[in-house]
Amino acid sequence: MSHPGVLYPKMTVIGCGLIGGSIIRAAREHGVVGQVTVADASESHRARVSELGLAEHVTGDIAEAVKDADLVVIATPVLSIADVVAALAAHMKAGATLTDVGSTKANVGEAFRAHAEALSKVFVIPGHPIAGTEQSGPDSGFAELFENRWTILTPAESDDEAYAAAVAKLSAFWRAFGAQVELMDEKHHDLVLAVVSHLPHLIAYTIVGSAADLENVTESEVIKFSASGFRDFTRIAASDPTMWRDIFVANKDAVLEMLGRFTEDLQAMSRAIRWGDADTLHAHFTRTRAIRRGIVAAGQESAEPNFGRDRGKH
């Protein structure tokens, strides 16, 4: 964790849920902002933000909230970002930085580009902190949420030095929270997330639904014997339905592309099982261990001495 001092004298956060509230707390704790303004469409959120003393200024008026800000962070649900951008584009001050925390990035990039003229003097740098909990609302945030997590920024292609400096400053902002920062093209971000996150969630949601629909296996049996593999899927399939609906709508193309590849591969496995092609199965099962080793080696997860007791023999 670095200590860069005050990076943005005035920060405005639009939407004070888990992520917005965590950014405010982390920014204060690490001293990277001066004053904080919160704009939130929910009256009860605004009241709670005031009670918690999270912001110097709390408002429902986006235009007013952004006008003096050095940094504006849009932290509303993915599908509402376009409306927020439309509401703020004409009101930001020159030289300010505008970012967001949406889980998909091509649709957000598009929303920003739709107001390119109004935002021509603003540094627009979309972002995505890969962190979260199952909680929501102003109370749910905490300063440590981004520690040892990745934040992906998807800046525009640009040779402008001032823009590069703005990207470096926003990176420093995230690093101050203990996050690691990666720069990526927005389309590539959506493809990577489709693989590592969206497709796994879709599959988990689907298999848990398939299991619940069985006529000849009871839900209580599924629950009882879930330790043998199924349990990991139920955990993922308990994620927030609204957030995930938005993600699949917003990242349709990349998800369908990945789903197509997965389905093809699954058909090949199905065929190998049907024909008793033991060699193909064995070769495939051997190959997939390498990625797991990479994850353990990269310290993304410990080798988990206990994990094996759930698995390996079913």
Place this chain on the structure above:
Amino acid sequence: MSHPGVLYPKMTVIGCGLIGGSIIRAAREHGVVGQVTVADASESHRARVSELGLAEHVTGDIAEAVKDADLVVIATPVLSIADVVAALAAHMKAGATLTDVGSTKANVGEAFRAHAEALSKVFVIPGHPIAGTEQSGPDSGFAELFENRWTILTPAESDDEAYAAAVAKLSAFWRAFGAQVELMDEKHHDLVLAVVSHLPHLIAYTIVGSAADLENVTESEVIKFSASGFRDFTRIAASDPTMWRDIFVANKDAVLEMLGRFTEDLQAMSRAIRWGDADTLHAHFTRTRAIRRGIVAAGQESAEPNFGRDRGKH
């Protein structure tokens, strides 16, 4: 854990790997057997079993190993059980109990029935302890492996009181190790395991393979950002390739049946995404939370206060 005293004066375990070795250790620790004989096809396994002092008698000769046994436990890989049954069927003593620990049960039941005549005076009770680690070999076993795990027995349909008593005794044997015992029809066992274990493994193996094959997303990116869902799949896909190959060959019908249902459901999700049918997605994602709640409520897993930090926001 109950303390039933010596249930089987002489136990023979065929195949002393993780499960066989754990059964021996647990049976000694809980005092439910007297003498132990091990039959193992591997010379190095036999030498190691002797060094460890796991058994009073160690041999490579199955017929000799089983002839005085009160309980015979076949603990070899699933696809070799038929050969083991053929080798021992004519040599067991009247009134003894014969069981196994294979992960699939219909194929094992068939192997036993193929020798029904020779085994007519033996109590044949197939079994499956749902427990394991990633280790193998005589050194890997430990007495606690079965604690708080399920063991499923798939006895024959029978009105015979002596058979019922033998099933009760074998159940007591497993309960002495801290396991919970469930009786089930063998076909039903294979269907339940196909849902809670085999299909999840097949899907995890497949998606990890699909991710590794991408041209435009690197393995290092997949590893870096795996915390957002993918990591759980890599853990499952690191399971033993040989064991899993055997399971898919042995439980082909049930796995293909479940796979067919899953694929249909996945196509429906795919269609909802393609057409932007947000309501269908939301309704499905809401429904699947119920099963997770059931698992947490059943104490199969804690509510995990920390888990959410990996999820909920991607």
